[in-house]
Amino acid sequence: xxxxxxxxxxxxxxxxxxxxxxxxxxxxxxxxxxxxxxxxxxxxxxxxxxxxxxxxxxxxxxxxxxxxxxxxxxxx
Numbered sequence: 884x885x886x887x888x889x890x891x892x893x894x895x896x897x898x899x900x901x902x903x904x905x906x907x908x909x910x911x912x913x914x915x916x917x918x919x920x921x922x923x924x925x926x927x928x929x930x931x932x933x934x935x936x937x938x939x940x941x942x943x944x945x946x947x948x949x950x951x952x953x954x955x956x957x958x959x
Contacts, residue, residue: 901926904934911937916947927958 907922920941926934939958942951 901931903929904931904937907934907937911941911946916941918947920947 903922904926907919907926910922911919920938923934923938923941927938935958939955941947942958943955
């Protein structure tokens, strides 16, 4: 029973962080880079690899954050 609860919890968290990632993508498309960065950080902190990658690109190109190639390299 404990394993089932854990699996359901993990699946729910994966869905939540995927949703946050999608919100970040939409904010980025609108040019709201600071909001996108905030959402990508949340997704990354939740273990979302695409959130981490997108955050790295934001640092690479200085969108919503000060450009930082070293930080970008760590995230990408």
